[in-house]
Amino acid sequence: MHADYSTLRSQLFDLMSTSPKERGLVSPSTKRKSESLETISFDDMTYERTDGIGNRVESPSSEDPCKRLREDPKPQISKVYVKTDPSDTSLMVKDGYQWRKYGQKVTRDNPSPRAYFRCSFAPSCPVKKKVQRSAEDTSIIVATYEGEHNHVHPSQTEVAHGSCHNGSLPCSVSINSSGPTITLDLTKQVFSPGGSASGEIESPEFQRLLVDQMASSLTRDPNFTAALATAISGRILQHPPA
DNA sequence: CGCGTTTGACCGGCGC
């Protein structure tokens, strides 16, 4: 998955660098929705992130800076395209967070109903999520995330205490949530040949801790968990057990 | 009985 992601990301950057004008002219008529888009693809699902801050990379003075001085109350808007079965009408996208549905509407541009979710893990969490089936392909669900979680991942709270900040593990796994970067740091004498750590990594307890840590770090990213859930569900639905 | 979902009502922004 990482290899596919890297390949597609390089292709995306290449595409963007070749046609920067088209990026800036995404929607010149719409004043508020013309932000930079970043689209990556994860096998059979596509993840698209919209930077809602409004920090245009190119031609920042094209719009009146005086009129656009107001701070955007929604600093981050991200879209996640999830491929599911068309028969699944629940519109429930499992991304690891706890969501509470507070509304559903049938919009004009899309016959499919749009569901509105709020993060129910923390009462003060400002994150909202809109889930709507794609009008073109009913097997694709578009989840739009608004805002950022002001709390840790629910599944992270228990595992986080056993992380390597106390030096208990000879490695570290980190995910840069601000960008599509996953870093796996295994440089800490883990694979030292002939070293004492060679026996340590083979211990089932260490492997279990490593798996737990990697899983917890990955599940911190809601986009990854959504993509993973989609991949698994997609495979199951495509190849149902006999 | 508590919690989450459903669903119609309500509200505010926007265009005509």
Place this chain on the structure above:
DNA sequence: GCGCCGGTCAAACGCG
């Protein structure tokens, strides 16, 4: 000003 439309509220409902 009016109507449309997207988003939110909240009471009713259902389930464990």
